[in-house]
Amino acid sequence: MEINKTAKLDAQKNASPVKRVFKANPAQIKRRVRLSETLKRLFGMLVVSALLVLVFLLLDIFKDARGWLDWDFITGNLSIFPEKAGIYGAIIGTVYMMMIVVPVTFVLGVSTAIYLEEYAKPGKLKHFININLSNLASVPSVIFGLLGLAVFSRLLGLGGSILAGGLTMSLLVLPIVVVSAQESLKAVPGYLREASYALGADKWTTVSKVVIPVALPGMLTGFILGISRAIGETAPLVVLGIPTLIMKVPGSVMDDFTTLPIQIYYWTLDTVLTPEYANLAAATIVVLLLVLFFMNSIAIYIRNRFEKKF
Template sequence: MNHHNSSDNNEKNIELNNEGKLKTFFNKDIISKRMNNRILLDKVAKKLFFGSILFALIILVILFYRIGVLSIGWIDLQFLTSNLSIFPEKAGIYGVLIGSFLLMVVVIPVTLLLGISTAIYLEEYAKKGRFQSFVNINISNLAGVPSVIFGLLGLTVFGRLLNLGSSILAGGLTLSLLVLPIIVAAGQEAIRAVPGFLRDGAYAMGATKWTTVRTVVLPSALPGILTGSILAVSRAIGETAPLVVLGIPALILRVPNSLMSDFTALPIQIYYWTLDTVLTPEYANMAAATIVVLLVLLFLLNSVAIVIRNKYQRRY
């Protein structure tokens, strides 16, 4: 905004100059023409750049609209409470929801425990040096490893070596390793944001390291850690590839009842229904309806994260 005012002033100056003594040195037409072109280009570019953002927004709207339209009439109580079936009108995602839920029963404690401990170790205990930066680099590289590769790791280590097959436990542990870097990064950031004087205060009162971490550092880093954990969990809920690689069968008619049962989860069901739309067009509606359930779940999780962030985050 500032800029346009200043360029307007420039033009006025040039006009003033033309009326005055400098007339012979400045050619008003050429200068104002070049200036106008530059300003025009600036305005066009601004519109164009905004167009890019609009493009992304429009895609988002189309995506939601399209999925919403396909799912209308398919999401009802029966869809949420009955089990999978090969007949679209009878099929429901109750077992799938239970599968996703049990998956989180594994993922949440495992990632929280490992992630927060790693973050505490790196920020509070590890000596600043080679080992610490090695672990840090390692974690950021892990974050960049494609999720299918984690699937192969899970297939070999949990599936075949530990003989967990394609059970909920195998799937949950695989997803835990996948989202671990997210929690560690969030935890580190939250712990780093705890100001040094709080720790010094605790030490000055005779607290030991562990007491300080437990009673001072962790409580004030908790909102940040929780926010990061929720983001990690929502990543895990939507992740498909590693679970498919683990070899989860296309149709499981029994509702999983323990961590060792075979299962299917929301994203996997979306995948198989999408693949089968060639055979039965109604499967597209089922997939869209499941997507809506998944997106609502993610939306709720993220809202909780935002509420926690806004309500409990303290700034020092």
């Protein structure tokens, strides 16, 4: 009996897991800490360098715009004489274009995201659509300009009108809005949907009354940032053949137009012939920066005001 007990104890000792003792290597720890500190300083220097370049550019732009940016410049019409030129027509053209981009992008983008996340069944088709949306979000903007030129300007006969430009810009930012809206819908906790279904709500009631209100801050933030990109884009409009010098202010979506980025682009090119155009371009850049700053501030306010934590 004693021999059997001894054999059992030996078997239990042999079956017990082996505990390994890891000894820290002081040299390896010091090397990793040193590497971490070096990378930290390097990345900090890169950030400071980028900020210094940005500050230098902004100071140079504001210096060139000084004396040119006034109320007459904002409310004046375009002119071949730099001292008489204004950007009122470009501002109106930008506003008209955004009046097309905003509803088209929001309705199509949010609707597509809701369908893909809440209604579409998992499968190859959904995976294919998501991959293409992600790829379209990184396509160069000039490609969308070529698409708008082929479809809207030539096939539909819209030419260089505001409608053609607005639809082209909508195509440009639509993938960004769809992807950001999808991520916002994915971030909604699943138990909120389950609680709604437990109370007897149907699919659409759950989506419209529970999911969308929670995801709305992120969706609106991505949407406003996408619209900010549309305001600052130039390449698609250049491909569409949007003119730079239009004396009359557009009155409808079928009129020819110009925008603030287009005006900046052409005035920068004409600086070689007329140096004063550099001051006009700088003043227009300041106006465009103020518009973008205002829109981004709205996006930050919406995110902080309506964001809910669960």
